[in-house]
Amino acid sequence: MTSMNATEAAATAVPYLAVNNVEVIYNHVILVLKGVSLQVPQGGIVALLGANGAGKSTTLKSISNLLHAERGDVTKGNIEFKGARIDQMTPNELVRRGVIQVMEGRHCFGHLTIEENLLTGAYTRKISRTELRDSLDKVYHYFPRLKTRRSSQAGYTSGGEQQMCAIGRALMAKPEMILLDEPSMGLAPQIVEEIFEIVKDLNGKEGVSFLLAEQNTMVALRYADFGYIMENGRIVMEGEAKELATNEDVKEFYLGLSGEGRKSFRDVKHYRRRKRWLS
């Protein structure tokens, strides 16, 4: 059973980032997370999968403490990073400790140029001009497209350029743990691959850990070590990425693969009711 393996894996790994039984309520009335627990081991890449509205973004925001800005509250449970409670910390402290989130929907600073956007990412770092230059060059190296648009106001750049800018901006903080919310959204397939390569690169070379919420399940499971599947504010399944990728349900609902392989979108005739693991 996958869940057996998962618990074993979780038990053996150091709980680097641990979300314990978190409940989130928006606006005092809308209950969105109903007791979510998950762990990210040091140096791990963990994928958080699930349908629209399952609560992935909410989970990430409750970790990075950006919920307050949306009138959301963690009403139960706690969150630990390297053994210390972080649920009461300001986002600023979290970034200083190395936890940074790339928000869904880009959120670039529209009136700042691309380069200024990137520079704000290094706000928490006390570094010299040259170091800053180096970091900047690194980001430009990852995203050459940004370099050509460096002096345009971010608000006028294309969707994909903004996405790159948002990711690049987070990299500027030199984080230890990145919470990536839908990094592939709106990116050309090539770039998607590139982004995941960057993830892998950072993970491998610099030991950065990742928790990524992703709809592009195929790619996500290919790069992740471990995955959680959310439905309706609960974790309904967890396991090694490879195992998840071979799970029949996952294959059908998240990868679009049925028995005989991938079906053309044109041929999926009737709207299938999604199977619920739990409700």
Next chain:
Amino acid sequence: QSEQFIPLLVYRTGSFAPLGIPWANGKLDYLKMINERDGGINGVKMVYEECETAYNTDRGVECYERLKTKGGGGSLFDTQSTGITYAVMDKAPLDKVPVMTMGYGRSDSADGSVFPWSFPLLGTYWTASDIIVQDIAKKMGGVDKLKGKKLALVYHDSPYGKEPITALQALARKHGFELMLLPVIAPGVEQKSTWLQIRQQRPEYVILWAAGIMTPTSIREAQATGFPREKIYGIWWAGSESDVRDLGATAKGYNAIAIQGSADYGKAHDDILKYVYDKNQGSADSRAEVGTVAHTRGMMIQMLTVEAIRTAQEKYGKGKAVTPEQVRWGLENLDISQARLDELGFGNLMRPVKTSCADHMGSSWARIITWNGDKYETTSDWYEADMSVIDPLVKAGADKYAKEKGITPRDCSKE
């Protein structure tokens, strides 16, 4: 019952607060003194309630609505504001409460036949205008010297500041001087262009219809543009210590008209200090406020109120509280002789007043005071307004009002 309720509309906040605070304190102190010294009027204690208007017309109207029926009826309303006076002017006759506006309000309401419920006692802005011009003429060496000269009116752009215009225009026609009108937008803290214009046009004198924060600002701007302070005449509400004290020498030479003798010190002040401040009942923070111009005016207003009630009691029953309607009668039949004034401690502060159905003003005496850098000095003799100029204006205004409102004037010869 044996309590007489007096509503007190005041402004202790807002841009006129510097004037409003001592004024309101004077009103309060006098009532406290009467209760303390005389035990009320023939044994009827005065009770009162302040209501803050912030010189804001609709807050004033609200205060009026709130207090007019309280405690057996608000004896009379002294709104302390021309704007509020205009607003309650039409309501008062319906509600049957008198409105007493000593030294402000609607000038043509001096005509009691059309305005039975209004009492602009002791002088209006029209009489004040005339007296200021009289003094200017005197300084220039005769009324004929005014001809062809230029006078400027710098005024707060509100009913208050506009009220004198009618009279000044009439005077300009009569004496042949030119009148420059320079409105200043409320609250009056930005007057640079006004005074630049004065510097350019060089009027002979500036008549200043200011109040509150606007007054010191005007004087400062006069200094900044080099206009001599001796050539400025402020209306009485712009002639209190609070207007010039902080300016000190800057304001030296600044003139203001004082309603009656309100810049002097009288026995009434001593009584207030004795019966109120010595018992730590004083309304003002410091007893130094007693005797200042604005505070004294508050006392005068309240003295007139008390005397009107006393007069009413004499007709309707001594030692009993009187209704607002009866107070109105008292106001219309006031007769305070010099002897009575001396008795009240106002002998040198006021001259006799006698009202009647036709004359709701009673008298229009005033003097000019001048700031010497330290305090006000009385620098003129008594003036009385030239009623040959003012009366036709009052008549015209009252007639127009009567026509608009469909009022048939009372026939005063029959009352």
Next chain:
Amino acid sequence: MTDINSATVTAPARGQGEVILDLQNISLRFGGVKALTDISFNVREHEIRSIIGPNGAGKSSMLNVINGVYHPQEGRIHFRGEERRKMEPQVAAAQGIARTFQNIALFKGMSVLDNIMTGRNLKMKCNLFQHALFWGRAQKEEIEHRIKVEEVIDFLEIQGIRHTPVGRLPYGLQKRVELGRALAAEPELLLLDEPMAGMNVEEKQDMCRFILDVNDQFGTTIVLIEHDMGVVMDISDRVVVLDYGRKIGDGAPDEVKNNPDVIAAYLGTSH
């Protein structure tokens, strides 16, 4: 180099209809940025026409040109045979062009139902005074259109969230509502800018189904921007490929897929 623009394009099996939208030599600049350079292509009635290309290639700008949000400096546009150079988006809407946006542009403060009702704005004829009284005609009209909107809601299977304010909906559902708003206008030409971004496969399948059904049932012509090659190749009739504001390919999915320029610029080798 062959001139891509003059190359004739083989008509695919479907989409044999008339050319309803024809763009010729469109160039669009923002200050120094050349968003589009000399691009020509056409859209035939009833087809699903996809635009693909790397990020910043000018795809969204192209849609903005088609429905009048951007005004190209050069080029001509024929819609249904009529030439137009400069027009406001409202006019395009009145001619039957509807669209969805890459960064969802729903009316955040309104409910799902109201959002979709706005799509019928152009079809509603009552005036302010009739609305004020809401009696007789106004009410009748409101109900008529409400029925149409309910059809759209049923079609997209979003009955349950009818009265929810859209701001609270998850991303994927918002995209669906946006589609609903465009559909409510019963457009002839529907422009979709990355309708499937941020969806998982199952949801993409649903979305594809909606698009195909609209195309089949109502005969709506569709211009689609999408980065998911699976989707694009499966459902489009013809595909235009843009890169750095230039057109580098145009044709049936299979042709485009094997076009070396396209592979180099966009698809990469791994697909």
Next chain:
Amino acid sequence: MGFFIETLLGGLMTGVLYALIGLGFVLIFKASGVFNFAQGAMVLVAALAMARFSAWAIELTGSMLFGNVIAFFMSVAFMIALAIAIERLVLRHLVNQELTTLLMATLGITYVLDGLGQTVFGSSVYTIDVGMPKEPLFLFQDVFEGGILLNPDDLIAALVGAALVAALALLFQYTKVGRALRAVADDHQAAQSVGIPLGRIWVVVWSVAGVVALVAGIVWGSKLGVQFSLSTVALRALPVVILGGLTSVPGAILGGLIIGVGEKLSEVYLGSFVGGGIEVWFAYALALLVLLVRPEGLFGEKHIDRV
């Protein structure tokens, strides 16, 4: 001619004074995207604090210079405390809210400051005397009849204002903090997500705005006296920042000059034809005219419209 120059000069001086107040608006707007209606109240409170502290300190030290210096620093401390309180009690809880909400909150703060300031410091008229020369200078007396009038206090104020503007412009353009401020103004949540400490930024900005308010309060207060009405000059400064562009520090200065001059010239030359008192609305109308040509003001950032 002499009079024209005089009016012009008067306008320019007033303009700088407006700019001094406008600066406070611009600072806070730049740093949080919030239009701070409380700026006028802050000027009032700062001036009240200065007036009361200096009266006390001058009496204590017996020296006008010392007293004023001590009072100035006390007032600065007071304004910083105020900034911290505002951040703690208000802004912190309104992160990421809509603009109108924040705008209203600053209106709420205005009321609190008005009330609190007057309760704590009293509501009579107070004076600030920092020894500014008050008697007017008359220049070029041999060229123009009566000379050209110039107020030395205005001149000093203008110099102070210009220095402040230059310093702030540099701060915004060339520092990391400046960039962070602009980021916050664009998107609170995103700024948080990259680790910009909103709270600290706001405290800094409101403190700087408080100090600017203090300087404005001292300048205006020593001209007009310190009283409740001082807060209304803020409304006069509004067209200034709008004209210059809400996000531009130099814009505030230029806007101030244009409005100051336009206002005075209009009042003096046009006012008399229509009964006077036109300068207030004329300033707004002037700003509006410019806006119709440049909807974001002279130097303001363009609103970004992209779909």
Next chain:
Amino acid sequence: MFYRENGQFKASYVEDLRIFKVTQDRVAVLALVAIAVLLVPMLASDYLLRAVLIPFLILSLAAIGLNILVGYCGQISLGTGAFMAVGAYAAWNIGVRIPEVPLLVQILLGGLCATAVGVVFGIPSLRLRGLYLAVSTLAAQFFLDWAFLRIPALTNHSASGSVSVGTLSFFGLPLESAWQKYLFCLGFVVVFAVIAKNLVRTTTGRQWMAIRDMDIAAGVIGIRPAYAKLTAFAVSSFIVGVSGALWGFMHLGAWEPLAFSLDRSFQLLFMIIIGGLGSIVGSFFGAAFIVLLPIVLTNVPALFGLPLSVDTAVHLEHIIFGSLIVIFLIAEPHGLARLWSIGREKLRLWPFPY
């Protein structure tokens, strides 16, 4: 438990289009109106009517008008006071110059004049947005303040610049006592509230909201921004103008431009923000809050026997007022109307928390 809509199915769209969809609400509102019409005039004291209820009604009306512009169409206006003034002065002028015109028509014509002026000052909205637009409405405020103060013709050459209305009657019925005025205002409020509600729930309202939420997208859908914005200005100024005329005629009786100053504009803005932007009921909540708060604040200390001097009371009132605004905004940025609906939501779920 008592507030449940279970079992209330909407069988037709007509039912779903009702203003109050839940039966309990409908009953409650009808009861409220019945009380307002029948009971209140009988029981309320003169003071309550004149100083509380009439201002509350008129300001609610003005708030509805402003809410249409700001809350529904998203155009910030700081010139409401001036538009009220236009209504009041126009109605007054009509009355003075053509005395035959009945009061009702006078007031409506006043509203129409306000509409015209509102539309003129709304024109900059086609180019400006947000605060920059607010400045253009401020220009309206200051310009109109000035005009009523300085153009003698507008006040029929009244020397003081203040104007007053004569005896009022409504088609022969006298309008003198407080309850008569109250009923007159109530009539206006009910009618205009219904009209406003109708507008905002139909196409017109949706156009406004679309412009408010995202003007480019609205354009793409085929909404003409100019039309939507100007109709919002027109309707809003009309209602505001009518309320201004009522304020002058029914509440003040005599007024000067100061009665419609910038403070009034801010006050109305407060009302709709506290009440809830984009909510008709919210306008009532906001007006009630703002009208009652000062009265409560001046009376509460007295109840507890705390003697406060008036100026301290006023300053305290400012402090409390300001703090309450901030507290409300923090607690619920969408105003009392939202709190109300959350309350109802909870009531519906009660006794379950979610």
